[in-house]
Amino acid sequence: MDIHEYQAKEILAGFGVPVPRGGLAYSPEQAAYRARELGGDAWVVKAQIHSGGRGEAGGVKVCKSEKEVAEFAAGLFGKQLVTRQTGNGGKGVYRIWVEEASDIAQELYLGFVLDRKTERIMVVASSSGGMEIEEIAEEDPESLVRMVVDPAHGLAEYQARELAFRLGLKGDQINQMVKAVRACYRAYRDLDATMVEINPLVITGSGDLVALDAKMSFDTNALYRRPQVEALRDPSQEDSREAMAHDNGLSYVGLDGDIGCIINGAGLAMATMDMIKLSGGEPANFLDIGGGASPERVMTAFRTVLSDPNVSVILVNIFAGINRCDWVARGVVEAYKAEGLTLPVVVRLAGTNVDEGRRIIDESGLPLITAETLAEAAEKAVAARPKRAA
Ligand code: GDP
Ligand code: MN
Numbered sequence: 564m565d566i567h568e569y570q571a572k573e574i575l576a577g578f579g580v581p582v583p584r585g586g587l588a589y590s591p592e593q594a595a596y597r598a599r600e601l602g603g604d605a606w607v608v609k610a611q612i613h614s615g616g617r618g619e620a621g622g623v624k625v626c627k628s629e630k631e632v633a634e635f636a637a638g639l640f641g642k643q644l645v646t647r648q649t650g651n652g653g654k655g656v657y658r659i660w661v662e663e664a665s666d667i668a669q670e671l672y673l674g675f676v677l678d679r680k681t682e683r684i685m686v687v688a689s690s691s692g693g694m695e696i697e698e699i700a701e702e703d704p705e706s707l708v709r710m711v712v713d714p715a716h717g718l719a720e721y722q723a724r725e726l727a728f729r730l731g732l733k734g735d736q737i738n739q740m741v742k743a744v745r746a747c748y749r750a751y752r753d754l755d756a757t758m759v760e761i762n763p764l765v766i767t768g769s770g771d772l773v774a775l776d777a778k779m780s781f782d783t784n785a786l787y788r789r790p791q792v793e794a795l796r797d798p799s800q801e802d803s804r805e806a807m808a809h810d811n812g813l814s815y816v817g818l819d820g821d822i823g824c825i826i827n828g829a830g831l832a833m834a835t836m837d838m839i840k841l842s843g844g845e846p847a848n849f850l851d852i853g854g855g856a857s858p859e860r861v862m863t864a865f866r867t868v869l870s871d872p873n874v875s876v877i878l879v880n881i882f883a884g885i886n887r888c889d890w891v892a893r894g895v896v897e898a899y900k901a902e903g904l905t906l907p908v909v910v911r912l913a914g915t916n917v918d919e920g921r922r923i924i925d926e927s928g929l930p931l932i933t934a935e936t937l938a939e940a941a942e943k944a945v946a947a948r949p950k951r952a953a
Pocket of ligand 2: 615616762763776
């Protein structure tokens, strides 16, 4: 789960990372008011969306008057900001962060990720901040410093000092860096983060270290024990189909095709998507209803899949172990009636109570298309798609 820059800054500041003073705005007037509140004569106005690359996309500007702050904010609010990370649809700007402008002497990069090879948290830093990490790796790989943290000891002070030396820092900046790096590590570990990135971490003209940008992502599987993190979720930044599924406890991933899939088990879902592709079709989503799916759950799955306007066929593929085919069949029949479906639905059932499941489908009198095998189900779903006008 991602959060906004201003939320990440607030969290990191709580752990001891220095950040500029700033305020949040929901309107251009409020943005100008925030500037006045902060004082000074220059402010950075920043679109809050769950994406990096906002600067080059026109979502960040240094403004020199309250009027300029309000005007720039007015141009951003309600806009779909397209960055190199968002995809063509962009992300909606509904919150803007206004902060005191910093004067930048040097930009550094500081990131924390989980290194799957060593199964440990890894710190990545560079003296070439400002660019994205992929660009640094390409254009200035020599500048990259990597360090793996032993979970039993945490990020030791000597490691943080070595990191600061290798970035070429001097004097008091070394102490500031040690404090900031260790604070980020504690935030990462204590809140079950999966990523912390400060880019740029700058040294100001007066020699102070400040986090000018901040990004954090969190492990969704740990949110149950991090309610203060879960509270930061912003559904306006999520794929609306995925947000709906999340709210109903389904695992759903939106894709670009037109065959809606309702499947139990991630492995079967992957196999079904391969089969759809082999048969010449494109899946609209990946939806796993999980084990023990009640008819109500199947109905919720239908509603989630139907909320995607691209869906022209639904494929239900159940291999029931813990599940029961009769429950799933009842859910399919009820959903079909309740939603007044007109689009083709292909149903393939196998496993526990399959005979009862098939009987329910057959006796429903609904025009459901049945299949015996996965391959047959995929072929029938592809064939059932309405012909597009040429
Ligand atoms: P991103 O493009 O989404 O990563 O957004 P950032 O928060 O990193 O801002 C983009 C760029 O704006 C930064 O790399 C800086 O060069 C610039 N910037 C941000 N804050 C300030 C500031 O306080 N002063 C100045 N001079 N530039 C800033
Ligand atoms: Mn940045």
